[in-house]
Amino acid sequence: MAQKRSSGIILHPTSLPGPDGIGDLGPEAYHWIDFLSETGCGLWQILPLGPTGYGDSPYQSFSAFAGNPYLVSPALLFEEKLLNRSDLSDRPNFPDNYVEYGDVINWKITLLDRAYRRFTKLEDSDLHSEFEIFQKREAYWLDDYALFMAIKDAHGGKSWKEWTDDYRKRDSKVLAKFQEENQESIMKTRFRQFLFFRQWQELHNYARSKNIQVIGDIPIFVSFDGSDAWSHPELFFFDADLLPTVVAGVPPDYFSETGQLWGNPLYRWSRHKETGYAWWMQRIQATLRLVDFVRIDHFRGFAAYWEIPYGKPTAVEGRWVPGPGADIFQAIQEKMGSLPIIAEDLGVITPDVVAIRDSFHLPGMKLLQFAFSTDSADPFLPHNYIENCVAYTGTHDNDTSRGWYHSAPEVERDFCRRYLARSGDDISWDMIRFIWSSVAGMTLAPIQDFLSLGTEARMNYPGKASGNWTWRIPARVLDDKGLNYRIHELNNLYSRLKDRDYSIPLQGHI
Numbered sequence: 001m002a003q004k005r006s007s008g009i010i011l012h013p014t015s016l017p018g019p020d021g022i023g024d025l026g027p028e029a030y031h032w033i034d035f036l037s038e039t040g041c042g043l044w045q046i047l048p049l050g051p052t053g054y055g056d057s058p059y060q061s062f063s064a065f066a067g068n069p070y071l072v073s074p075a076l077l078f079e080e081k082l083l084n085r086s087d088l089s090d091r092p093n094f095p096d097n098y099v100e101y102g103d104v105i106n107w108k109i110t111l112l113d114r115a116y117r118r119f120t121k122l123e124d125s126d127l128h129s130e131f132e133i134f135q136k137r138e139a140y141w142l143d144d145y146a147l148f149m150a151i152k153d154a155h156g157g158k159s160w161k162e163w164t165d166d167y168r169k170r171d172s173k174v175l176a177k178f179q180e181e182n183q184e185s186i187m188k189t190r191f192r193q194f195l196f197f198r199q200w201q202e203l204h205n206y207a208r209s210k211n212i213q214v215i216g217d218i219p220i221f222v223s224f225d226g227s228d229a230w231s232h233p234e235l236f237f238f239d240a241d242l243l244p245t246v247v248a249g250v251p252p253d254y255f256s257e258t259g260q261l262w263g264n265p266l267y268r269w270s271r272h273k274e275t276g277y278a279w280w281m282q283r284i285q286a287t288l289r290l291v292d293f294v295r296i297d298h299f300r301g302f303a304a305y306w307e308i309p310y311g312k313p314t315a316v317e318g319r320w321v322p323g324p325g326a327d328i329f330q331a332i333q334e335k336m337g338s339l340p341i342i343a344e345d346l347g348v349i350t351p352d353v354v355a356i357r358d359s360f361h362l363p364g365m366k367l368l369q370f371a372f373s374t375d376s377a378d379p380f381l382p383h384n385y386i387e388n389c390v391a392y393t394g395t396h397d398n399d400t401s402r403g404w405y406h407s408a409p410e411v412e413r414d415f416c417r418r419y420l421a422r423s424g425d426d427i428s429w430d431m432i433r434f435i436w437s438s439v440a441g442m443t444l445a446p447i448q449d450f451l452s453l454g455t456e457a458r459m460n461y462p463g464k465a466s467g468n469w470t471w472r473i474p475a476r477v478l479d480d481k482g483l484n485y486r487i488h489e490l491n492n493l494y495s496r497l498k499d500r501d502y503s504i505p506l507q508g509h510i
Helices: 027-039 074-079 101-121 125-137 139-154 172-181 183-209 227-231 269-274 278-288 326-336 351-359 401-407 410-420 427-436 481-493
Strands: 006-010 043-045 213-219 246-250 260-265 293-297 304-309 319-322 341-343 364-367 389-392 442-446
Touching: 027 043, 027 183, 027 481, 043 442, 074 101, 101 183, 125 139, 125 183, 139 172, 139 183, 139 227, 139 278, 172 183, 183 213, 213 278, 269 278, 269 326, 278 293, 278 326, 326 351, 341 364, 401 427, 410 427, 427 442, 427 481
Parallel strands: 006 043, 006 442, 043 213, 213 293, 293 341, 364 389, 389 442
Antiparallel strands: 246 260, 246 304, 304 319
8 A cells, every 4th residue: 555655643523623512524624624734744534434322432333334423514504504593593502622422412313303304395306316316325234224223213222132023133024014104213314324425525525635535444343233233143143032142352461351342243254255255345345435545443353353252241251263364355355456454453463464464565553652661672663664554653542642651651751752862841742753754654643642632632441431532622723823834844854745746855944
């Protein structure tokens, strides 16, 4: 996946400012792209865009194909006359610096329902035709997803393992009767997806017009309580009652003596192979219609994954089981040609994982925060990078760089200061500068590091069930011309400006 030197910033749309309690795909998202363009950054990395469920995690989605309706912008709906001023007059008084998901979800659903009612009365044949085309084009996943969400709503939001057998096991007569009696609920879900994809595609087109590429994210596993598992049980290890027999996680390690019990259903890879990995092919193609590159989370699971018997309280009792290996990527390459994939290869990586990654020339990830616990041979130190890698100060799963530095053992802090030849007083920017100056083809840092924020701005604590994914960027930060200049200067100095021809000699400061 070779390309010219580039750089970017990690920011999920939920973290953008705005009046509706959560960042969305409206004016502030366009302002964000303008900011990236002005700073010379050519990459925007986001988290998965799917509809979030329990815990509000983008990594536990109700669908591997659907979009998050809470990201739909009311401001854009107003511009299209799908909402009017009175629809927005009862907006709650939301906090500016974090997402209060319960209140936000209620508000967004209220607005989306208002927009749907207006749409049904709107004499706009073009919009109605566009909606029909969308439904036909996306029917391969949208039909199941809309039905799943309507049934889930009729069951009070309960997981599908708690539904009655006729719904769980997809009795055709029962489902047909439900569809007939619940057309409005099903159509509302379809319409919300139409709005999301319409707004995202316009935003993505705007990013492309500014020569900015979006890095998306695919979690290797899907949620059990999602339409994918419910509609395609044959692709997973389920018993006769459609309960998982085994689930995903990671074994005990230095960070956790009981490991991590994720609970996702595991793929029946032999069945996927029989279909030519058709479901995976659809998933990757669908994601790449939304973004330009895709990071696959927990890439090592393609080589081998930790299998835990269903019902165990921790991840201690499990075993390593071989994954599909290179076979799935060979099939994807034959179907799609190039593989614009970034391998999330963090943690304990075995030679078979490296072999898959390197045989398809996929860039792996380097995190500078991980570099200071050993010695100068540590692969996360910039002098050990190769060009075909993506270097980060940290990601959404880590503390901010400032937070990491202030909580790290003194031996690591000392090594960090000596390596960077800095005092640590401006640690976030010192770390950004070092990865920007490295040979890594792509470099990224969370916006929190550019703002020198501490642990209070952390996005996620792995293993913590609630309170994650709530951070929002302070309003008007993106209007700071000093910040803009400082990022642009780094990109200029280290040949990472997205629009610059570096065959022309550097001409000093901007």
